[in-house]
Amino acid sequence: MVAMATGSSLLLLLLLLLVAPPFSSSAVVRPGRFNTKAVRSIINRSAKEFLKDRAQQGVTDFSGRRTNDDQLGSSAADTYGAFIFELSVGTSPQQIPVIMDITSELIWVQCGSCTATSCLRYTPLDTTTFMPDLSRYVGCDTQYCQMVVPGVQPKCNSQYPACRYELDFYAADAINPTWYTSGYLANETFNFDTASVAGIVFGCSDDITLPDLAGSSGFLGFNRGALSLVTQLQITSFSYFIAPDDTGSNFVSWNWDEDGAPAAVGSRRKSQSTPLLAPTANQNPYYYVKLTGLLVDGQPLTSIPAGTFDAQPDGSGGVYMSTTLPVTYLKEAAYNALRRELVSKIQSQGVIPVDTPGDLYHLCFLTQYFANAKVPTLALVFDGADATMELTVNNYFFDLPDGQTCMSILPSTDVSVLGSLLQAGKTMTYDIHGGQLMFQTAAGVPARSPVPLIATLLIAWVLGLQTLL
Structure with a gap:
């Protein structure tokens, strides 16, 4: 799956990281890179579903607080904004497509056979399934099992001694069912x-009630938690690029050090950086940053109350990054200030927002008029x-097929989440050991990677949103 280079292959490494910041280490560093292509039809369908259905639920709470129920899964994982690529698993390798999620911890894939009487699956019949060696299960008495179900004595017996887990992705309400996956821990x-x-x-899931995984078999947890790939491989840094249109090349790359020593991350001209904040004991192990304000047409929004984006001692508040949530959520006070300013400036040109009865938060304009308006510029200050x-x-802003253009920033009652659409067109580099998030506007990456082995990847949003206009 991953193209590797040894420390002696310096030229190959430099070619590999033409867009991402260069890395170097005195130990053996293993860089991996994956090229992707955009699936435009899926993205457009997802955008319509999300903005027309999910946004109308009003102010959303994407809490960053840590609980036993959500520490292994993404708080935003009811949408799939994903880099999907082939993961090579097993001593007789099987190629399993997985979704990279920087807000999830557990690595899990669809495992084994499934019949109506033995398991419940909503995934399509042609979903790739991993056939595990059942002797490689992780027992209930291990530290890994306690990480999955801390403080809970798993139900085990001599006939089935594997550690069981269950992850909820979306709580049931009057309209929607509960989406979850469950299975047992294994090692491979x-x-x-x-x-x-x-x-x-990793997790071998037998029950999967998520309605669609965009053709993938599961999730590749990439947060800071103990069971994530970042921690298990001791990944020192990773980067990704989401192309703003179909002409660009998307990619994911990471560096890991097989000796566990941190790899130094060099600076790259024109890149900007902000500290990665370590999550507190009350927060999930996400990648938090300190957002200090917003600029509209180069001017700060002074109406945003001080401390709006600050994390609180109980784990609420703060700002974290996401690759699964396509839209961005801002704390309600900041969202309201931004919305007022944008509406004022756009409406002064005679372009009036679409009035949607009962929907107080969904800001949309008729595309035919919005296209001729001078849209205020927006910048995030870290x-x-x-x-x-x-x-x-x-x-x-995102164009919908029904002739409306809608803002892809929505309000949150708790934490702020910077989604994938907001990051499109920039190389995002997470220097974990150096504690920095670096971002750089880039035109894209080479269409053909110089590494000898390339995995086929897709970037897709299902029940989510990305713009590739």
């Missing part, structure tokens, strides 16, 4: 081109010297 060899790593702990992320209109 994961293969990365010339390198193989034995003993990676903590750090000159750490301002300039956005294009396509980062925060």
Whole structure:
């Protein structure tokens, strides 16, 4: 799955990281890179579903607080905004497509056979299924089992001694069913081109009630938790690029050090950086940043109350990054200030928002008039010297097929989440050991990677949103 290079292959490594910041280490560093292509039809369908259905539920609470129920799964994982690529698993390798999620911890895939009497699956019949070696299960008395169900004594017996887990992705309401996956923990060899790593702990899911996984078999947890791939591989840094249109090349890349020593991350000209904040004991192990304000047409929104984006001692508040949630959620006070300013400036040009009865938060305009308006510029200001992320209109407005253009920023009662659409067109680099998030506007990456083995990838949003205009 992953193209690898040894420390002696310096030229190959430099070519590999033309867009992402260069990395170097005195130990053996294993870089991996995956190219992707956009699935435009899925993205457009997802955008319509999300903005027309999910947005009308009003102010949303995407809490960053840590609980036993959500620490292994993404709080935003009821949408799939994903880099999907082939994961090579097993000593007799099987290629399993998985969704990379930087807000999930557990690695899990669809495992084994399924019949109506033995399990419940909503995934399509042709979904790739991993056939595990059942002797590789993780027992209930292990530390890994306690990580999955802390403080809970799992139900085990001599006939089925594997540690069981269940992850809820979306709570049931009057209209929607509960979406969840359950299974048992196992360990297997994961293969990365010339390198193989034995003993990676992951979930083998037998019940999957998520309605669609965009053709994938499961999730690749990439947050800071103990069971994520980042922790198990000791990944020192990773980068990704979401192309703003179909002409660009999307990619995911990461560096891991097989000796566990941190790899140094070099700076790259024109990139900007802000500290990655370590999550507190009350927060989920996400990638938090300090957002200090917003600029509209270069002017700060002074009506946003001080401390709006700050994390609170109980784990609420704060701002974290997401690759699964396509839209962006801002704390309600900041959203209201931004909305007022945008409406004022656009409406002064005679372009009036669409009045949707009962929907107080969904800001939309008729596309035929919005297309001729001068849309105010928007920028995010982060903590750090000159750490301002300039956005294009396509980062925060999206054209729907019904002739409306809607803002893809919505209000939250708790935490703020910076979604994938907002990040499109920028190389995002997470220097985990250096504690920095670096972002750089980039035109894309080479269509053909110089590494010898390339996995086929897709970038897709199902029940989510990305703009590729």
